[in-house]
Amino acid sequence: MFIVTNRNVNKNGKDLKLFGDTANENGPNELRLVAAEKKEGKWTVNILPDKITEKMKTEVNLTDAGVTYYASDYVAAVLFKKLQAEKRNLLFFVHGYNNxxxxxxxxxxxxxxxxxxxxxxxxxxxxxxxxxGTASYLSDKRDARASTGALERCLGRMAALFREQVEKVKIEIVKKVDKQLGSNASTEKRNALIMRLQEDKCPISINMMTHSMGNYLYQYTLYPESSNAHELLFDNVILAAADANNKDHKQWVDKIPCRKSVYITINEDDSALKLSRAKLGEQQLPRLGHHLHNLDAKQAIYVDFTEVVGSSHAYFEGDAVSNSNSSAFRFFDRVFNGESVYDELSFNAGINCYRLK
Structure with a gap:
């Protein structure tokens, strides 16, 4: 598993104790890439070098002479190869408060x-x-706002690397098609074959879930028109249990780029979001993941989980999805893998919201 982080590093720490509670000492926009693996119940964590070693280059076949390769190039190559081989999809996960x-x-x-x-x-x-308590919550909100530049950089780099990987596959496919069809094939026939082979060779779906206060972080990453967060990268974007204001949320939700759908999950009984609003009294407006009113973003698909997941705040795990036949499990399983879920939902036109069947 790989982690992109702007947390500071404790030089005398080891594994999980490497990471501190504050932003990187070189500034909150400074990113590190980390490889993590769990063995015998214990996490082993290694920070990848900024410029990768010759051994790492050979491992992922990054062999172009004179080119400097970075940790992000290495991670992209490892992930792309793994996803292709295992026929799995990628979920980019931005966590929430107090983690x-x-x-x-x-x-x-x-x-x-x-x-x-x-x-x-x-x-x-x-x-x-x-x-x-409240001081912790406020501290994390400040850290979230300070981390917007780091998330923007991460999303921009991800989009560029994904395009590079897809282009490599396409170049190989074009050569194969030209050899197979020859020079007399029609453009329509050639393009159709290229598309089919590309889908067979590269069937990877990339999706994103932002959870809780991770949505507040993502919100402020989207506001600058020049932000790299506007790069088209994800099929589905899932705003889960969003700890962001319901008020005026359409101003940033309608900026979200995606190939398929933006889902906003809501649970009126969400205990963490109830507490989130109560902590700061009048300063804290109704939360987006907790409020079934003013659901007015044009591209959002609002999904009501109330009465299905109890008081859970992270209802993509735990009891709510322990049964693989449950409607909650089927919803997340499909959206995390780039699929549509309309056949799992019923629509309430009065509030512009779907409910799990």
Whole structure:
């Protein structure tokens, strides 16, 4: 599993103790790539070098002479090869409030096991700077706003690397098609074969879930018109249990680029979002993931999980999806893998919201 993070690194730490509670000492936009693996119940974590070693280049066949390859090139090559070989999809996961690295890794591992996806994590310093309660919540909101540049850089680099990987596949396919069809084939026939072979060779779907306060972070990443967050990268975008204001959410939700759908999940009984609003009284408006009113973003598909998942805040895991036949499990399984779920939903036109059947 790989993690992209702007957390600071404790030079004397090891494995999970490598990561601190604050942003990178070189600034909150500074990113590191980390490889994590769980063996015998314990997480082993290695920070990848900024410029990769000759051994790493050979491992992923990055052999162009004179080219400097970075950790992001290495991770992209490893993931693309793995996803192709295992016929799995990629879920980019942005976590929420009060999560340390171990919390994040454990949740990502559960997502991989439940939904048969490869999870790439964006982790920001979201454990309250070592404080608790309202002070912790406010600290994490400040860290989320400070981390927008890091998330923007991450999304821009991901989009560029994905295009590179797809282009490599396309070049190979074009050569094969030209050899197979010859020079007399019609453009229509040639393009149709290229498209079919490309879908067979590269059937990978990339989707994103932002959870809880991760939505607040994503919201502010989208506001600048020049932001790399506007790059088209994901098939589905899932705004799960969003700890962001319901008010005026259409102003940023309608900016989200996606090939298929933007889903906003809502649970009126969400205990964490109830507490989130109560902590700050009048300063905290109704939360997007907790409120079945003013659902007016044009491209959003609102899905009501109330009465299906109890008081859960993370209803993509745990009891709500423990039965693979449950409507909640089927919903997340399909959207995390780039599919549509309209046949799983019924629509309430009065509030512009779908409900799980």
């Amino acid at each position: 340390n690295i171990e919390d994040v890794l454990e949740r990502a591992a559960r997502l991989e096991a439940l939904y048969n996806v490869e999870v790439l994590v964006f982790s920001w310093p979201a454990n309250g700077g070592g404080v608790w």
